[in-house]
Amino acid sequence: MLDIHSLEQRWLKYKIKRSLPYLLILLGTTIVVIAFDHFLYSDKVSTPLTVKKEISSVKKQPKASVHDEAMVLEPSMQFIQSITVATPDITVPDVTAPATPIPVIPKKALPVQKQISSPLPIIKNVQNTPPAPPMPKLILSNPGNKTTSIKRDSATFNIHEIEERFTSNSNPHLGLYIARYHYDNGNYSEAYNYALKTNAINNTIDESWLIFTKSLIKLGRTEQAKKTLQLYISQSNSEEAKNLLNGLRKEGEK
Amino acid sequence: MENSLFSKPRDLFLDIVNPRDYVQIDSVSYMYQNLKTSVQKPLKMILLYGKPGTGKSMLLHKLHHDLSKHQKVFMIDIPIIDEGDFLRVLAQKIYSYVNREAITLTDFLELASAVNYTQTPIVLLDEAQLYTPILMEKIRLISDARALKFVIALHKTENEDIIAKEHFQTRIWESIELKNASPEELKVYIQKKLLKANCFDVASMFNDKNIHLISKLTRGNYRDANKLMFSLFTLYAWYEENYPTKIKHNALKTKWIEMAAIHTGLIRA
Secondary structure (H helix, E strand, O other), X not given: OOOHHHXXXXXXXXXXXXXXXXXXXXXXXXXXXXXXXXXXXXXXXXXXXXXXXXXXXXXXXXXXXHHHHHOOOOOOOOXXXXXXXXXXXXXXXXXXXXXXXXXXXXXXXXXXXOOEOOOOOOOOOOOOOOOOOOOOOOOOOOOOOOOOOEOOOOOOOOHHHHHXXXXXXXXXXXXXXXXXXXXXXXXXXXXXXXXXXXXXXXXXXXXXXXXXXXXXXXXXXXXXXXXXXXXXXXXXXXXXXXXXHHHHHHHHHO | OOOOOOHHHHHHOOOOOOHHHOOOOHHHHHHHHHHHHHHHOOOOEXXXXXXXXXXHHHHHHHHHHHHOOOOOEEEEOOOOOOHHHHHHHHHHHHHOOOOOOOOOHHHHHHHHHHOOOOOOOEEEEOOHHHXXXXXXXXXXXXXXXXXXXXXXXXXXXXXXXXXHOXXXXXXXXXXXXXXXOOHHHHHHHHHHHHHHOOOHHHHXXXXXXXXXXXXXXXXXXXXXXHHHHHHHHHHHHHHHHHOHHHOOXXXXXXXXXXXXXXXXXXXXX
């Protein structure tokens, strides 16, 4: 006689035992496919999970309220503070000053401080001129202080330095600039010399010839200036040179 | 339970070799005709071999059943290992020589020459692989003397080529190998057996899927198929008595076939 219940239990065990390898293979295959898919796409693009996370993080942000919508956005002016403001030129008293008592000086006796120490050089806007050298930096004192003092920073502008550069590289634009500088400052002999050097390097610069002849005129050598102008006009046909020559002739006729 | 629809089919598959239960299958019938033809030839020995459960015993019984009507045939289905007993039993059954003491080969040959048969008597030996080489040598000598004709059925094992054995190699004039049943042959075997007993309802329950499963479990072994069918119909008879609604009459349940296979040891669970 068969023990059916026992037989059914044995059959159940047999089916589980028989199905187990297939289940393990299926599970292993699934894991391999998932792992392969993960490694395949993780190197190229962000995984869908990352995208979902980003989307969810965006969604989690609180919605703008009516109050927020009414808020007017204004540009931040804080960047102004980042601009370098020249510190006021405050002379710090020497702490290590001698211990001798400082004599009290009456206010009336104090000299009036000169606001502008020296006149700035005037540079005409002339064609074929080199780019302007760094101008002397103007240091503004505290904006709240009514007595604004402008000081020239002589350290940043030195004509001798430019002259040295011209000597080293013989740049005609530098030579023209130096000649113009000396002519403007009344130093006509130097202006003559540098204009002459500039013309020797490049004899096509109109302004250099004009400074050269004007310097000759200022130095009282008008006839040489006329001859130079005539020679230059014959080669360049410069209108300014013609006007200058005509002006000299009219003055000579007077 | 005895009146169950499945009790009669169950009894059909009892593991008993009965020539009247012989089922004609094409390949087996062909082999049987070959065997009958070989027996008619003046052969000394005929070897019938095959794997266990291929129907060797059934063929021998069938042959014995058919030949015994016309000539002297004796079948030894249970091997007689002792030489003296073997010859004594043969002398008694073939020549009606009754002697309580064991006889020698010389005595047996003298007896055989004294008795004259129109047709050489046939001895059918089942499970011949159990005989000792010495006894097999005696059998060879008897067949050489044409005193008897032997039909020897034995198992074909994987590790031992029996045909190559010395005492068979030079004297066997006919050898017939039986094969395991194919699924189609197994289907014919089961259904013919059921139809022969008028179990039409049960025979119609077998579909191809069931047959393939049975063939896979039994590997075409007729004896295992008989055991499996017996357990299966016992199982069906139990369910018919206890849970009749679980039975579907259009097909056999795979689960119950497997349960029957577990019970018979075809599946190790």
